[in-house]
Amino acid sequence: MAVIVTGASGFIGGAIARALTSRDETVYALGRRDPEIPGVNFQAWDLTEPASEAVKSLASKTSAVFHCAGISEVSADDDELYSVKVTGTRNVLDAFAKARIVHISSTTVYSPNKPHADLWEEAGPKDPNDFHDAYSKTHALAEQLVTRIRPDAAILRPAAVYGPGETMLMPHLSRVARKGVLRLPGRGRQKITLTHIDNLVRAAIACVDVPSASGPFNIGDPTPYKLKDAVSTHFARMEYEPVVIEAIAKDKALFTAKLGLKIKTFFHRGNRAELFFVEYLQHDRTYNLTRQQRVLGISTTQFLLPSRFQ
Numbered sequence: 121m122a123v124i125v126t127g128a129s130g131f132i133g134g135a136i137a138r139a140l141t142s143r144d145e146t147v148y149a150l151g152r153r154d155p156e157i158p159g160v161n162f163q164a165w166d167l168t169e170p171a172s173e174a175v176k177s178l179a180s181k182t183s184a185v186f187h188c189a190g191i192s193e194v195s196a197d198d199d200e201l202y203s204v205k206v207t208g209t210r211n212v213l214d215a216f217a218k219a220r221i222v223h224i225s226s227t228t229v230y231s232p233n234k235p236h237a238d239l240w241e242e243a244g245p246k247d248p249n250d251f252h253d254a255y256s257k258t259h260a261l262a263e264q265l266v267t268r269i270r271p272d273a274a275i276l277r278p279a280a281v282y283g284p285g286e287t288m289l290m291p292h293l294s295r296v297a298r299k300g301v302l303r304l305p306g307r308g309r310q311k312i313t314l315t316h317i318d319n320l321v322r323a324a325i326a327c328v329d330v331p332s333a334s335g336p337f338n339i340g341d342p343t344p345y346k347l348k349d350a351v352s353t354h355f356a357r358m359e360y361e362p363v364v365i366e367a368i369a370k371d372k373a374l375f376t377a378k379l380g381l382k383i384k385t386f387f388h389r390g391n392r393a394e395l396f397f398v399e400y401l402q403h404d405r406t407y408n409l410t411r412q413q414r415v416l417g418i419s420t421t422q423f424l425l426p427s428r429f430q
Contacts, residue, residue, distance in 0.1 A: 122146040122182050123328070124219070126167060126189035126212060129155040131285045132224055132278075132320065133188030139321045140186075148178060151189060167208035171215035184220035184328050187212050191255075192287040194396045198254040205258035206265065213269050221273035222327040223266045224320075227313075227338065227407055228256040228400075229277065235403035241277070241336040241411060253396055263336070271334065274327040276320070278339040279407060280400075282354060283317035283423075292397050293351060294360045304401060307367035308348030311404045313340040319420040326416040333415050338407040341422050347401065353424045 123140055127133035128149035134157065140147045141159035149155050154162040165175050167189050189212075190205050213221065229245035230236055232253070236243075245260035266273050280289040293302060323339045348365045355362060412418060 122148055122178065124148050124150055124178065124182050124185040124216065125160075126150050126185070126187050126208075127224075128157065128160065128188070129153040130188065130190070130192065131287050132281060132317065133186070134285070135283075135317050135321050136186050136188060136324050139325060143325070148182075150175060167211055168203040170211055175215055179216050179219070182216055182219045184222065185212060185216045186222045186224070186324055188224045190224070190259075194253065194255040194288075196255075201254045201258045202261075206261045209262040209265050210269075213265065220328060220331060221266065221270050222324055223262070223273055223275045224324070225263050225275050225277045225336070226256075226259050227277050227279045227405070229260045229263055232256060232399060236405045236407065238406050238408045239338070240408045241338055244277075244336070255396065267335075274333050275336040276323055276327070276339050277336055277407075278315040278320045278323075279313040279405065281315045281317055281320055284358075286317070289314075289397065289400075290351070290354055290358070290360075294355065294363075296394065296397075297361065297363045300361065300363055301366055302351065302363040303366050303368040304347060304351075305368060305398065308346065308351060308365050310347045310401060311344040311406050312347045312350065312401075313338075313344050313406045313409075314350055314424065315340045316421065316423040318423070322418050322420065323412060323416055326418045330416055335411075337411050337416065338409055339412055340407055340409055340420070341424070342409065342420050343422055344404075344406040345424055349426065350424050353426045 123145050125133050125137040128137040129151055134155050137147055137149055137157050137160050147160045149160050149162050150165045152166055163174060165172060189208055191201055230239055230243055231246050232251060245263045248257045248260045251257035263275055266275055282290050319341060320339055327333050
């Protein structure tokens with residue numbers, strides 16, 4: 121039997137595909153771009169379109185599908201985000217109706233404007249209409265599809281994912297630092313759950329090893345971090361430009377991000393990433409990981425323990 125990975129040319133899908141090859145699985149990557157991973161077979165498929173006959177021919181020999189396809193750029197066009205995350209998810213479910221489904225979602229499906237304090241899975245997804253950014257909204261809509269069509273599927277909700285090849289939170293913070301200074305709301309004292317890519321891969325593969333595991337799972341490193349400590353440790357290990365972390369009032373950070381978006385949009389250079397991350401970092405973002413431990417039976421690693429040599 122074969123296993124399918126969508127979005128294997130991306131950060132998360134690529135990591136899962138590489139891990140699967142070490143398990144002596146026949147692995148197929150489906151997507152627009154060949155990830156060129158040794159041991160992984162590639163079948164071209166634009167997931168925003170119904171499956172081709174070549175893709176359908178894989179269904180009878182597929183035991184599991186890891187659906188990782190998505191757009192990691194939060195400021196992408198709304199219609200494009202919808203097409204890839206929602207329409208793409210529907211097409212995957214239709215094409216592989218009998219395979220085990222492991223759907224990669226995100227903790228962005230929880231309420232965006234309130235603190236997240238040890239949230240259990242039943243706190244989300246929130247009503248998609250409650251979101252004002254298409255990135256979070258389309259993740260919530262995709263989850264609704266999976267839950268209604270394939271209630272036996274496993275849905276993984278990793279917190280912000282980091283590690284070699286990362287694309288979102290930490291690279292964004294590195295980019296917005298100015299002259300060696302990174303200004304964070306509350307000076308980065310927020311508690312935040314983060315997910316190392318190796319922990320997410322471990323959870324994804326466990327979903328196949330535990331076929332009875334269904335529904336949503338929060339995925340993260342075992343213990344929340346203080347944001348400023350996580351940033352300092354990770355920047356040092358990834359050899360990002362070192363920064364001094366200073367405080368910016370939460371209200372001021374939000375106002376500045378909203379004003380900046382309006383100005384950039386007026387000049388047709390709108391980028392919602394800064395506003396998205398400012399809103400995300402306004403509050404604590406911690407999640408209960410009991411189901412990760414008890415149902416999937418995995419132990420995750422605390423990767424960002426500060427080094428004494430740092």
